[in-house]
Amino acid sequence: MNYFKQILRFAKPYKGYAVLNIISNIFYALFGTLAMVSLFPMLNVLFGKSKRIDSKPIWEGFSGLKDYGEDYLNYFVTQKANEGNDDVLIFMIVLIISLFLLKNIFNYLAMYFITFLRNGTLKDIRNELYDKITDLPLSYFSEKRKGDIMARISTDVLEIQHSFLSILELIVREPLMILFTITAMLLISVKLTLFVFIFIPISGFLISLVGKSLKRKSDKVQKEQGEFLSIIEETLGGLKIIKGFNSENIFSRKFRESTTRFFNFSNTLLNRKNLAGPTSEFLGISVIAILLWYGGQMVLQEESLDPSLFIAYMALAYNILTPAKAISKASYSVKKGNAAAERVLEILNTVSPLKDKPNAIIIKEFASTIELKNVYFKYENDYVLKDFSITVEKGKTIALVGQSGSGKSTISNLVTRFYDVNKGSITIDGQDIRDLTKHSLRELMGLVTQDSILFNDSVKNNILLGKENASDEEVIEALKIANAWEFVKDLPKGINTNIGDSGNKLSGGQKQRLSIARAVLKNPPIMILDEATSALDTESEQLVQVALENMMKNRTSIVIAHRLSTIKNAHTIIVMRKGKIVEQGKHQELLDKKGVYSKLVKMQSIQ
Numbered sequence: 001m002n003y004f005k006q007i008l009r010f011a012k013p014y015k016g017y018a019v020l021n022i023i024s025n026i027f028y029a030l031f032g033t034l035a036m037v038s039l040f041p042m043l044n045v046l047f048g049k050s051k052r053i054d055s056k057p058i059w060e061g062f063s064g065l066k067d068y069g070e071d072y073l074n075y076f077v078t079q080k081a082n083e084g085n086d087d088v089l090i091f092m093i094v095l096i097i098s099l100f101l102l103k104n105i106f107n108y109l110a111m112y113f114i115t116f117l118r119n120g121t122l123k124d125i126r127n128e129l130y131d132k133i134t135d136l137p138l139s140y141f142s143e144k145r146k147g148d149i150m151a152r153i154s155t156d157v158l159e160i161q162h163s164f165l166s167i168l169e170l171i172v173r174e175p176l177m178i179l180f181t182i183t184a185m186l187l188i189s190v191k192l193t194l195f196v197f198i199f200i201p202i203s204g205f206l207i208s209l210v211g212k213s214l215k216r217k218s219d220k221v222q223k224e225q226g227e228f229l230s231i232i233e234e235t236l237g238g239l240k241i242i243k244g245f246n247s248e249n250i251f252s253r254k255f256r257e258s259t260t261r262f263f264n265f266s267n268t269l270l271n272r273k274n275l276a277g278p279t280s281e282f283l284g285i286s287v288i289a290i291l292l293w294y295g296g297q298m299v300l301q302e303e304s305l306d307p308s309l310f311i312a313y314m315a316l317a318y319n320i321l322t323p324a325k326a327i328s329k330a331s332y333s334v335k336k337g338n339a340a341a342e343r344v345l346e347i348l349n350t351v352s353p354l355k356d357k358p359n360a361i362i363i364k365e366f367a368s369t370i371e372l373k374n375v376y377f378k379y380e381n382d383y384v385l386k387d388f389s390i391t392v393e394k395g396k397t398i399a400l401v402g403q404s405g406s407g408k409s410t411i412s413n414l415v416t417r418f419y420d421v422n423k424g425s426i427t428i429d430g431q432d433i434r435d436l437t438k439h440s441l442r443e444l445m446g447l448v449t450q451d452s453i454l455f456n457d458s459v460k461n462n463i464l465l466g467k468e469n470a471s472d473e474e475v476i477e478a479l480k481i482a483n484a485w486e487f488v489k490d491l492p493k494g495i496n497t498n499i500g501d502s503g504n505k506l507s508g509g510q511k512q513r514l515s516i517a518r519a520v521l522k523n524p525p526i527m528i529l530d531e532a533t534s535a536l537d538t539e540s541e542q543l544v545q546v547a548l549e550n551m552m553k554n555r556t557s558i559v560i561a562h563r564l565s566t567i568k569n570a571h572t573i574i575v576m577r578k579g580k581i582v583e584q585g586k587h588q589e590l591l592d593k594k595g596v597y598s599k600l601v602k603m604q605s606i607q
Contacts (some may be wrong), residue, residue: 003337003338003341003342003345004167004334004337004341006341006345007121007125007160007341007345010121010124010125010128011117011120011121013120013124014116014117014120014121017113017114017116017117017120018113018114018117020109020113021110021113021114021117021172022172024106024107024109024110024113025106025110025172025173025176026172026176027102027106028103028106028107028110028173028176028177029173029176029177029179029180030176030180031099031100031102031103031106032103032177032180032181032319033177033180033181033183033184033316033319034099035096035099035100035103036181036184036312036315036316036319037184037312037316038092038095038096038099110173118161119161121161122157122158122160122161125157125160125344126153126157128348129152129153129157129344129347129348130153132347132348132350133149133153133347135352136347136350136352137352137353137354137418137419138413138418138419139353139379139419140350140352142379145226145227145230145233146230146233147226147227147228147229147230147231147232147233147234148223148226148227148229148230149226149347150226150229150233151222151225151226151229152226152343152344152347155222155225155340156222156340156341156343156344157340157344159222159337159340160337160340160341160344162337163334163337163338163340167334170323170326170327173323174323174326174327175323175327177319177320177322177323178320178323181316181319181320182320184316185313185316185317188305188309188312188313188316189295189298189305189309189313191298192291192294192295192298192305192313195290195291195294196287196291196317220265220269221262221265221266221269222339222340222343224258224261224262224265225262227258227261227262228255228258228259228262231251231254231255231258232255234251235251235255281321284320284321285321287317288314288317288318288321291314291317292314295310295313295314296310298310353420354417354419354420354438356437356438357434357435360435360436360437361431361435361436361437361440362436362437362440363428363429363431363436363437363440363441363444364440365444365525366394366428366429366444366525366526366556367394367429368393368394368429369391369392369393369394369427369428369429370391370392370415370426370427370428370526370556370558371389371390371391371392371426371427372388372389372390372391372411372414372415372424372425372426373389373424373425373426373427374387374388374389374423374424374425375387375388375389375414375421375423375424375425375426376388376421376422376423376424377407377410377414377419377421377422378422379419383422383579384407384410384579385407385410385411385414385579386578386579386580387424387580388407388411388424388579388580388581389424389581390574390581392556392558393556394525394556395554395555395556396556396557396571396572397552397556397557397559397567397569397570397571397572398557398558398559398570398571398572398574399559399560399561399567399570399572399573399574400558400559400560400561400574400576401561401562401564401567401573401574401575401576401597401600402575402576402577402600403577405578406576406577406578406579407576407578407579408530408531408560408576409530409531409560411558411560412447412528412530412558412560414426415433415445415528415558416441416442416445416447416528417433417434417438417441417442420434428441428444443524444524444525444526445524445526445527445528446466446519446520446522446523446524446526446527446528446551447519447528447530448512448515448516448519448527448528448529448530448548449515449530449531450530450531452503452508452511452512452514452515453502453515454499454502454503454506454511454514454515455502455503456498456499456500456501456502457498457499458493458495458496458497458498458499459479459488459491459494459495459496459497459499459514460472460475460495460496462499462503462514462518463475463478463479463495463514463517463518463521464521465518466478466517466518466519466520466521466522466523467521467522467523470521472495474521475495475517475521476495478517478518478520478521479495479514479517481517481520481547481550481551482513482514482516482517482520482547482550482551483513483543483546483547483550484510484513484514484516484517484547487506487510487513499514509543513543513547516547516548516551517547519551520550520551524555525555525556526555526556526557526558527551527552527555527556527557527558528557528558528560529548529557529558529559529560529561530560531560531561531562545566548566549569563604564600564601564604567587568587569587570586570587571586572584572585572586573585573586573587573590573597575590575595575596575597575600577596582595582596583595583596583597
């Protein structure tokens, strides 16, 4: 129930619909009970057993409620009978039809109002989940599979709607139907109703035995669903490699193994769940059968119960079966929904280690320096950076070079605060970046990565991520600076051309130039280039390099370079090895030293 309480907070904005649902359910339960009770005077009329009462009964308090109700019905029938027997029968039929009609009208209204609550709650859970996913640090997703995250935001949330939120319908309606029905049953026969109460706990206990393992089995189903969604996501992302290495059978086998496990888990879960309906119905009918025997004794031998009342009583007893069956099914749904809620709330309740401090400062401009002081950092066990210190002055270009794994890209991850340092500090104009809001910090920065991350949208909308309200003229100007306008103007719809999933309708160089145009449009004071040209051919590299030089004019830039030809003009080149600085200086100075940098240059055959 702890999960249920946490999920309920999403329903609070829609409490107006909950109130209307409760009111509708009250009338549904009331008219449902009255519809069954109305069978009694109808049967009396049919069997000609109505007592003639010509004077209106007098109310003598709740203790005489049963006699008052029976006498009033007989008085009513007597009054109608005086007007003609045919009228009595027609009136009773109209009364029964009207009561059932009102019951169903209020049933529809109850479902109508709960629909807004259920779908609104579903929407808000998904929205908060999405916001949480975008807020959590990159480190969180390095431990999770994308398919599993997708399963949680889609199928698990849907399961919550089908399970937990369906309980909201049952909390009022079914208990009220049972309450009103049992009240009517008690008024007809206290002895017979107490007999029923002996068997209800036994039935409840037997039903509960069936559902004990549902949460565990449901958890397996949902985890396996995340597993095969991950395989689908990986297959779509790596289709070129799968086909290139003729590995279709390997991935097909992995997928089939996952869907077979899902098949087996689902069968076990659904068969256990499907047992709920027949079990509750059989137990209900068993209670009805025992009632027929015991009530029949009261009618035939003891003659303590009127036959018409007994038939009406049996109709009321059967009227309990439907809500009781719904409640037993709901208990299974709650167990299944528990597993889904646990998976969803695991994400929602995760506290981001990069959360802004309560008194975080909003930084509005970059004035003088970025400084990394004695920085230590590790992703898992071993330190990637050890006692690392550099100062980047405003307007200067700092280049970081070194072998793969030397910690170059880690610097860009730390400066943009995708991760926090383990020891030491990073400051901008003397302010520790951990004391700043992440949003204001990243507003000062433009990022161009080795992998050109583009989205399945138009050229224009991809560029507008840099500045949402920019005009077409500004977009085109940014494209020109990035050397991208030359190919964009020839696209079928110009800047409004869709570039496909991950920009796959474009070449590598074209994608990279769009990434640069996006950073140019943002026009930040600090630019971080993480191996922006390493994946390009020579011609594309030259075009992109010109674009980068255009962009870096009068900016502070941190350039992580694999191809050393791109950083000859940097103000300072920092050579890294195993997380430490081994050399630093200008291009020619480092060449003259004939040290590590000189060897790297010779390996790439550039002087």
